[in-house]
Amino acid sequence: MSLSVQLLEIYKRLFQTYGPQHWWPADDPFEVCIGAILTQSTAWVNVEKAITNLKEAGALDPVTVRDMPFDRLAGLIRPSGYYNAKARKLRAFANRLKDYSDSLDALFDADVSQLRTELLSIYGIGPETADSIILYAARKPVFVIDAYTHRIMDRLRLNPNYGSYEALQAVFAHHIPADEATFNEYHALFVRHGKEVCRKTIPLCQGCPLGDMCYFE
DNA sequence: GCCCAGGTGGGTA
DNA sequence: TACCCACATGGG
Numbered sequence: 001m002s003l004s005v006q007l008l009e010i011y012k013r014l015f016q017t018y019g020p021q022h023w024w025p026a027d028d029p030f031e032v033c034i035g036a037i038l039t040q041s042t043a044w045v046n047v048e049k050a051i052t053n054l055k056e057a058g059a060l061d062p063v064t065v066r067d068m069p070f071d072r073l074a075g076l077i078r079p080s081g082y083y084n085a086k087a088r089k090l091r092a093f094a095n096r097l098k099d100y101s102d103s104l105d106a107l108f109d110a111d112v113s114q115l116r117t118e119l120l121s122i123y124g125i126g127p128e129t130a131d132s133i134i135l136y137a138a139r140k141p142v143f144v145i146d147a148y149t150h151r152i153m154d155r156l157r158l159n160p161n162y163g164s165y166e167a168l169q170a171v172f173a174h175h176i177p178a179d180e181a182t183f184n185e186y187h188a189l190f191v192r193h194g195k196e197v198c199r200k201t202i203p204l205c206q207g208c209p210l211g212d213m214c215y216f217e
Numbered sequence: 218g219c220c221c222a223g224g225t226g227g228g229t230a
Numbered sequence: 231t232a233c234c235c236a237c238a239t240g241g242g
Contacts, residue, residue, distance in 0.1 A: 036223090078238090081222090126225045200221070
């Protein structure tokens with residue numbers, strides 16, 4: 001079976017099992033960007049608490065994030081962990097937005113490649129955060145790779161020599177049509193499947209929709 | 218108490 | 231390039 005057909009089959013089975021995931025869980029693009037930074041190596045449930053705090057404080061906009069006292073910002077996002085580091089990252093993002101008159105539309109008015117380069121040049125934004133922002137806030141087609149994607153593709157033996165972020169991303173880019181809606185749902189389904197079944201420890205392989213394709217021992 | 222969670226940046230060899 | 235490590239809370 002070709003790689004394209006396998007990737008399509010995986011998508012089909014995950015979608016049939018879990019249904020549409022309605023990603024990204026946020027009210028607007030700026031909230032997506034904030035969530036993408038806060039969720040770095042952190043359980044989403046804790047990010048939700050931090051975002052709720054920011055909303056209740058009326059701090060979910062670039063100007064407020066930029067101008068409020070650092071310790072106040074850090075305190076609001078405390079439940080998401082790494083709160084000092086992440087407060088610095090939120091500040092860096094809000095500060096860069098100043099170059100675009102605090103308009104995400106202005107920031108996003110570039111092709112995927114240029115936008116990715118710009119995002120990666122901001123402190124605290126690495127490949128996954130950049131791609132999450134591009135896909136889920138700017139709504140441009142780029143495939144997001146995360147720890148779940150690595151784990152699942154490793155176990156399916158579809159990750160070429162357990163490759164880098166870009167190496168695994170290329171697998172999808174070269175074998176799936178670049179469609180924003182498909183990339184959106186596919187990544188969300190990987191996360192759902194990773195959380196629910198394909199765990200780092202204690203894998204729940206009984207009845208796994210990908211069981212017959214999986215080499216996990 | 219221990220392990221893990223939708224990573225990134227900085228330092229060292 | 232390829233590893234280490236710091237960053238930190240909260241749930242199972």
